[in-house]
Amino acid sequence: MLALADALREDASALIKTIQSLGIKILMVTGDTVDTAKAISHQVGLGDRFGDATRGLATPLQFDGFANFYPEEKFRLVQSLQRAGRIVGMTGDGVNDAPALKQAEVGIAVQAASDVAKAAAQVVLTHPGLEGVASVVSGGRRVFRRMLTWTITKIARTVELAALLTFGYIATGFFVTPLVLIAVIVVLNDVVTITLATDRSWVSSSPERWNVREIARLGGVLAIGWLILAFVILWFALTRLQLPVPQVQALMFAYLMYSAQATIYLSRTPGRCWSLLPGKFVAAATIGNVVLATVLAAGGFLMAPVSLVLLVAMLGLVLLIALLLDQVKIWLFSKNREEELRQC
Incomplete structure (x- = not known):
């Protein structure tokens, strides 16, 4: 008697655990018999609850895998999971896997797959x-986090600038930041935005979706926090320090630059803003913007000069408020996570 078996890769079990640690449910789908499928499943650490085309397609999430499946049944399985609200990834190598690979949100052809697959x-x-699968998932979540950072930052900065210009003009009768300085702010902030593509990013241990309400809420809270501080500084500069209007405008220019850089760090991670170090280009761009804004305001380039002591004091105040907003951000993220768990 001659026994034949497909040899498993030595790293198969470890790679499956890595993928599962990312919050992904793995289902084995094979055309082999149930006994063969269970034997392989046991070796790689999957369960032994196997369904077939007769009783598995209606409730696929109750099983750990499926055996005796034909190509059209793999296709229907993907559709069934999608109807259940799942984002489906499918790996395959043969021509018969092509329909299911095409139907899945993320069809993954292995190295030795056919040209059709x-x-x-x-x-x-x-x-x-399967190491590439884990890399694809981690890479996708890093890109998602960078996009989320950009979106939250864009909302916060846009609301802050628009509201400050509008209500500041209504309250004082002059634009708190002249148009030429707004142009400088936009250009310098865009430099930081470009570097976000190279930033270190936090990888979630569970799948993520766009939550527009959470994004808008966090961006709005950050904008409101910075606006409150902006009007306090504006009031203090006009009534207590009695600075002339050009100096007030220069001071608000520096403030908008400082708060914009702080917003970047607040939106990068759901945890403490210092828990994940920024990429070198992001760090260089944000620190460079702070230094450049300080030099421009203190030196009187394109604006009236402002005391360096006053600028440093305002920068310290911005950092203090950033720590307070960071705590609010953590609370908002944890509250949203609790809501998601209750809905599951």
């Missing part, structure tokens, strides 16, 4: 094994 997939692995 590669053409149907959205991702083609260039190395053997």
Whole structure:
């Protein structure tokens, strides 16, 4: 008697655990018999609850895998999971896997896949094994986090600038920041925005979705916090320090630059703003903007000169308020997570 078996990769079990640690449920789908599927599943650390086309397609999430599946049944399984509200990733190598690979949100063709499977997939692995799958997921979540940072920052800065110019003009009768300085703010902040593509980013341990309400709420809270401080500084400069209007405008220019850089760090992670160090380009751009804004305001370039002591004091106040807003941000993220868990 000659026994034949497909040899498993030595790293298969560890890679499956890595993928599961990212909050992904793994289902084995094979055309082999149930006994063969259970034997392989046991070796890689998956469960032994296997369904078939007769009783598995209606409730696919109750099983750990499926055996005796034909190509059209793999396709219907993907559709069933999608109807259940799941984002589906599918790996395959053969021509018969092509329909399911095409239907899945993320079709992944393995290294030795047929040309048809590669053409149907959205991702083609260039190395053997499943390590590429974990890299794809982690990379996607890093991109998502960078996009989220940009979105929250954009909302906060836009609301802050628009409200400060509007209500500041109504309250004082002059633009708290002249148009030429607004142009400088936009250009310098765009430099930081470009560097966000290279930033270190936090990878979530569970799948993420766009939560417009959470994003708008956090961006709005940050904007309101900075606006309150802006009007306090504006009031203090006009009534207590009795600065002339050009100096007040220069002071508010520096304030808008300082708060914009702080907003970047507040929106990068749901935890403490210092828990994840920024990328070197983001750090260089934000620190450079703070230094440049201080030099411009203190030196009187394009604006009236402002006392360096006053600028440093205002920068310290911005950092203090940033710590307070960071605590509010953490509370908002934890509250949103609790709401998501209750809905599950």
